[in-house]
Amino acid sequence: MPRLFTGLEIPPEIAERLSFFRGGLPGARWIEPSDYHITLRFLGEIDDVVAADLDAGLAEARARPAFSVTLDGLASFGGDRPRAIYASVVPSPDLIELQEEHERIARRAGAAPERRKFTPHVTLARLNREAGPEAVARTLTQAGVFPRLTFTARRAALFSARTSRGGGPYLVEAAYPFLGGNFEPEEGEDA
Template identity: 55%
Template sequence: MPRLFTGLEIPSDLAMDLALCRGGLSGARWIDVENYHMTLRFIGDIDDSTAHEVHSTLEQIRRRPFTVTIEELASFGGGKPRALVAKAKAASPLVELQAQQERLMRRIGIPAEPRKFTPHVTLARLRSASPIAVADYLSTRGFLFSRRFEAKRFVLFSARASTGGGPYVVEAAYPLN
């Protein structure tokens, strides 16, 4: 039973820039650079028949390439930080692509995604990092300057059922043109 999700791949030059943020935060489990991505729609553990239906549905999407802007380093989890992320600007083309995927997945019976879409790249999972340590980390490194990349395709990833962080495999790619 595959665990699937859609996302944008992070270009290697941007991934290397983001990798420079690694280290200096006790309690962080850093994501391997080759597994950096931006999740658009988590699909979950599904059977092979549903996976084929997901693929056929995603093939119908027609959108133009667009620019993604990484704006800042941040954390998710508020007073109990659980992830260190590089947040992206929620520009219309990105939000519309995600919303279209959400509608299409619900149409074929995949349950609605309960979380609000916040475009980001997860850099580290935080298990025991204190809120103060995370705040200190962000105050010294949170100046991440704006980086951009052109999204020319989105992909269908598979992942092992694990604690997260990969490895992820591109099962199919869907061009934006």
């Protein structure tokens, strides 16, 4: 059974800027910049029928224009038991509508409803117990000012995750371009 999720790819130039925040925290397993993404709908291990129905639903989704996505800060999930460091994403109406559409498509395909509130983000590191709250707070403080990073989301993707402890590698199984959303060669894709 494939382990799948839908999301937005992070362009290489934005991934490179995010990679500057890597390192210096014991207990952190840093995500490879090529695996940075914004998860829209995590599905986990699903059977081939649900995966095929999901793919068909995403391919038939309403046409939407490419839209801007802005990353605006660093934070951590987990409070007193930090489990991840991430770059936060501004929850724009376009992004929220896309995520809600992916949720509807996933449910129609037979996936169980997502119980967690959508918090758009790019995971930079997964943390183990060695990364205590004080060390995480110090790392976030020492990171300095986070420059707002904006890019154009040109397509959604269906990703598969290889069997691992999380954090990739991820493979784009299918892509669903937005209107005017073909990738430009300078954004890391061949023309």
